[in-house]
Amino acid sequence: MTExxxxxxxxxxASVGELDPERQLHLxxxxxxxxxxxxxxxGAEAFLDAQPFEAFALGAVKDALPPEPLRPVRWTRRAAxxxxxxxxxxxxxxxxxxxxxxxxxxxxxxxxSAILAxxxxxxxxxxxxxIRAGDRLRFxxxxxxxxxVRLELNEGEDAPLQLFDGGRMSPxxxxxxxxxxxxxxxxxxxxxxxxxxxxxxDELYIRVEEDE
Amino acid sequence: MTEARPGxxxxxxxxxxxxxxxxxxxxxxxALLRDRAAADDALQEVFINLIKYGRAYREVEAKLxxxxxxxxxxxxAALDRRAKLPTPMGEPVELPPAPVEIGxxxxxxxxxxxxxxxxxxxxxxxxxxxxxFVEERDQGEIGRLLGFSRQTIxxxxxxxxxxxxxxxxxxx
Numbered sequence: 001m002t003e004x005x006x007x008x009x010x011x012x013x014a015s016v017g018e019l020d021p022e023r024q025l026h027l028x029x030x031x032x033x034x035x036x037x038x039x040x041x042x043g044a045e046a047f048l049d050a051q052p053f054e055a056f057a058l059g060a061v062k063d064a065l066p067p068e069p070l071r072p073v074r075w076t077r078r079a080a081x082x083x084x085x086x087x088x089x090x091x092x093x094x095x096x097x098x099x100x101x102x103x104x105x106x107x108x109x110x111x112x113s114a115i116l117a118x119x120x121x122x123x124x125x126x127x128x129x130x131i132r133a134g135d136r137l138r139f140x141x142x143x144x145x146x147x148x149v150r151l152e153l154n155e156g157e158d159a160p161l162q163l164f165d166g167g168r169m170s171p172x173x174x175x176x177x178x179x180x181x182x183x184x185x186x187x188x189x190x191x192x193x194x195x196x197x198x199x200x201x202d203e204l205y206i207r208v209e210e211d212e
Numbered sequence: 213m214t215e216a217r218p219g220x221x222x223x224x225x226x227x228x229x230x231x232x233x234x235x236x237x238x239x240x241x242x243a244l245l246r247d248r249a250a251a252d253d254a255l256q257e258v259f260i261n262l263i264k265y266g267r268a269y270r271e272v273e274a275k276l277x278x279x280x281x282x283x284x285x286x287x288x289a290a291l292d293r294r295a296k297l298p299t300p301m302g303e304p305v306e307l308p309p310a311p312v313e314i315g316x317x318x319x320x321x322x323x324x325x326x327x328x329x330x331x332x333x334x335x336x337x338x339x340x341x342x343x344x345f346v347e348e349r350d351q352g353e354i355g356r357l358l359g360f361s362r363q364t365i366x367x368x369x370x371x372x373x374x375x376x377x378x379x380x381x382x383x384x
Contacts, residue, residue, distance in 0.1 A: 007347065007348040007349060007350075008346065008347055008348040009277075009346075009347035009349060011276075012239075013276055015236065016232055016233060016236060016276050018274060019277060027277065036318070040235075043235060043237070043239075044234075044235035047235035047238065048231060048234065048235065051234075052229045053227045053231060053234075056256075056259075057227075057235070058256075059252075059254045059256045060253070060256040060257070060260065061259045061260050061263070063228065063262060064219075064259075064260045064263045064264060065223055065226065066226075066263065070364055079359045104349045152292050165343065167273075
């Protein structure tokens with residue numbers, strides 16, 4: 001029997017990375033459904049470009065919002081859209097042109113890396129990445145086996161900022177949707193810690209590139 | 213760190229929800245309210261509710277369906293408020309965005325008709341209409357979600373379509 005196409009709700013779930021794993025199998029093999037999910041994701045990008053959170057927060061929600069955090073914001077979080085299978089599909093395009101894929105592999109065949117986007121170029125980094133203002137960073141997690149995944153951002157003496165807590169995740173490649181960052185001055189050095197099953201598995205140092 | 217209000221979410225959490233789900237929530241509000249400005253207002257209301265009472269979000273595994281329930285409640289409340297106002301004559305009605313999958317014409321017509329009379333439905337029928345015509349879930353799945361047999365859902369959907377047709381014919 002032919003597997004039915006994704007319903008409207010399933011397309012939406014896929015666009016935010018919450019599609020049921022069984023239906024992800026269909027999505028992986030169905031160009032039509034992939035197209036629909038991609039269209040929705042493009043719509044979401046346009047929506048956020050047209051009305052970023054800062055603009056939305058000026059509406060009626062303004063009075064209800066808790067105050068801004070006191071610590072200086074050095075990073076603007078800019079959630080990427082979707083993960084899971086769509087991330088896998090996107091990864092194909094993203095890694096085209098990456099000259100040196102990361103060699104570091106962690107226990108269980110897992111790996112953690114940063115994807116640095118600068119203008120129209122993208123590069124993948126493990127262990128350390130050097131940034132400038134305006135750079136965008138995303139994190140890629142490859143899981144060789146099922147595990148709980150957590151990412152923390154450590155800046156100076158501040159308490160670590162939890163970037164992502166994905167709970168138990170199936171094997172596969174993910175772009176971590178909540179942990180996409182845009183570098184804004186003043187830049188400071190920081191590091192992202194990658195925890196697998198509650199244990200520190202890898203660290204990535206974010207260093208500020210010196211002016212040439 | 214930003215302090216959450218009792219029962220609510222932090223600013224950072226709210227921002228994360230907006231960036232990840234804001235678009236699909238707005239789209240949902242537009243489908244239910246059939247009006248962009250009303251959807252903008254409803255989205256604000258959704259987030260006000262999350263800020264004040266959304267703590268359960270942290271524990272929920274399937275975030276989107278849970279957020280949709282919040283959005284639905286806000287939209288239904290807006291529909292109820294709208295139903296109490298006198299109907300302006302000749303005001304253009306904004307149609308909801310086309311569903312992702314364009315199906316046969318009849319299904320689209322049913323969808324349009326039923327969504328246009330959401331404000332006249334009971335809370336139970338509203339939920340049924342949303343699951344069937346907005347989320348496009350199949351009858352077996354709707355039955356499981358609402359605790360009815362497939363046959364019951366089938367009957368109720370038929371009656372919903374018939375009522376919607378009557379309303380449209382009466383209005384025209």
